Structures are given as C-alpha cells and as structure tokens.
Amino acid sequence: MKLREVFQGVYEVEDEEGNHIATLSIAPGTLVYGEKVIKVGGNEYRVWNPYRSKIAAAIIKGLKNFFIKPGWRILYLGAASGTTVSHVSDIVGPSGIVYAVEVAHRPFRDFIEKVSGKRRNVVPILADARNVFEYSWLLQEVETVYCDVAQPDEVDIAVMNADAFLRKNGFLVIALKASSVDSTRKASEIFEKEEAKIEETGRYKIEETVDIEPYAMMHELIVSRKL
Numbered sequence: 001m002k003l004r005e006v007f008q009g010v011y012e013v014e015d016e017e018g019n020h021i022a023t024l025s026i027a028p029g030t031l032v033y034g035e036k037v038i039k040v041g042g043n044e045y046r047v048w049n050p051y052r053s054k055i056a057a058a059i060i061k062g063l064k065n066f067f068i069k070p071g072w073r074i075l076y077l078g079a080a081s082g083t084t085v086s087h088v089s090d091i092v093g094p095s096g097i098v099y100a101v102e103v104a105h106r107p108f109r110d111f112i113e114k115v116s117g118k119r120r121n122v123v124p125i126l127a128d129a130r131n132v133f134e135y136s137w138l139l140q141e142v143e144t145v146y147c148d149v150a151q152p153d154e155v156d157i158a159v160m161n162a163d164a165f166l167r168k169n170g171f172l173v174i175a176l177k178a179s180s181v182d183s184t185r186k187a188s189e190i191f192e193k194e195e196a197k198i199e200e201t202g203r204y205k206i207e208e209t210v211d212i213e214p215y216a217m218m219h220e221l222i223v224s225r226k227l
C-alpha cells in the first residue's frame with residue numbers, strides 16, 4: 001500500500017483498484033456516504049470521491065492554493081448532509097473547527113446523525129446563510145469561508161459571510177454552478193461576471209479558478225483571499 005501526502009491532511013493512497021485521494025478519519029469505524037475505507041498501519045483513510053465533492057474534484061484538477069489546514073477554523077456554507085464537511089473535519093482535525101451552515105431541515109437531520117453527532121470539531125448551524133446575525137454570536141474569526149449553496153446570489157452570500165467572519169488574508173472559496181446563477185447564458189460568461197463581482201468589492205483578490213468538469217458539470221471553484 002503506497003501513501004503520499006498531497007497537501008497537509010490530504011493523501012494519495014494506492015490500493016488494488018488504483019490511486020485515490022483520501023483523508024485520515026478522525027471518527028474511525030463510521031462512514032458518512034458509503035465511502036471506501038483503506039487501512040494503512042492501523043489508520044483509516046476515507047476515500048474522497050471527486051464526483052461527490054467539489055473540493056476533491058478541484059484537488060484532482062490541479063488546485064494549487066489549498067485552503068484547509070490542520071487546526072484551522074472553517075465556515076462552511078451549504079453543508080447538505082455532510083459529504084464534504086466530513087472530509088474537511090478530518091483535515092482540520094481535533095484542534096480545528098468546522099462551522100457548518102445548512103438551511104434545509106431534511107439534509108440537516110442526516111447531517112446531525114452521520115456527521116456532527118460523531119465529530120466533535122463540527123458545529124451544526126440550521127440557518128439561512130443570508131442571515132449572518134442569526135449565528136454571528138457563536139462564531140470566532142475563521143481562516144476560510146467555503147460557500148457551496150447553489151443559489152443565484154451565491155457570490156453575495158459568500159462575500160457577506162467573509163466580510164463578517166473571515167480574518168485578513170484568509171481564504172474565500174466559492175463553488176460556483178453556472179446554471180444556478182443563470183441557466184440561459186454560457187458558463188464562461190457567468191464565471192467571468194461573478195469573478196469580476198468578487199474583485200470589484202475591492203476587498204478580495206482571486207488567486208486561482210479551477211474548472212472542475214467532468215466531476216461537476218458547469219462548475220468552477222474560485223479561490224480568493226481577503227485583502
């Protein structure tokens with residue numbers, strides 16, 4: 001079994017089926033979405049599926065500026081049932097925190113059962129990410145805001161949260177789905193316009209964008225930093 005660290009807390013693991021990226025589980029013995037587990041030296045590595053998680057897709061597509069580190073505090077908007085949050089929780093580890101916001105009750109129920117109930121570094125927040133005042137009282141400043149809410153006003157939601165909670169030089173990362181913004185226009189036009197919106201705030205600078213097709217169609221990941 002070959003194991004190589006790709007970024008701090010993210011590994012490339014080789015087994016009989018080939019190479020996978022994976023995270024070291026902080027909740028051994030528990031699965032979140034039926035992911036494959038590979039055991040190496042008594043540790044459990046959870047395979048991170050790029051078709052189920054846009055961050056995994058971006059890593060495989062050559063992301064350079066990785067925006068999650070052990071010990072960091074992450075504000076995650078659009079947790080759904082926690083597929084990606086669970087891997088972010090593995091990476092930040094026991095000394096980090098993931099504040100996970102989700103507006104819909106049904107996925108939130110699964111999220112509590114499978115993710116936050118089993119991981120002490122995940123804080124579940126049932127709220128609309130447009131209403132930052134609903135959860136501002138329980139957050140500390142974060143190193144990264146990650147937004148994956150698939151809404152037409154996604155950039156506004158992300159910037160509003162980063163203005164409120166992100167530290168200077170911290171990462172603002174947006175998983176942008178072109179068809180959620182406007183299903184009638186070309187993806188490239190939408191990406192250009194939304195990227196311009198981020199930089200026009202004068203408070204964020206884009207470091208890189210990663211096209212994550214074929215793992216997620218008409219999606220890109222925009223990685224920016226707070227000035």
Ligand SMILES: C[S@@+](CC[C@H](N)C(=O)[O-])C[C@H]1O[C@@H](n2cnc3c(N)ncnc32)[C@H](O)[C@@H]1O
Pocket residue numbers: 052053054077078079080081082083084085101102103104107127128129130148149150151
């Ligand atoms: C594309 S899914 C997220 C998938 C998830 N990030 C993952 O990788 O496992 C978008 C999620 O954002 C949630 N959402 C949409 N609008 C929201 C809002 N205004 N505030 C918080 N969550 C929102 C939806 O309910 C949905 O669960």
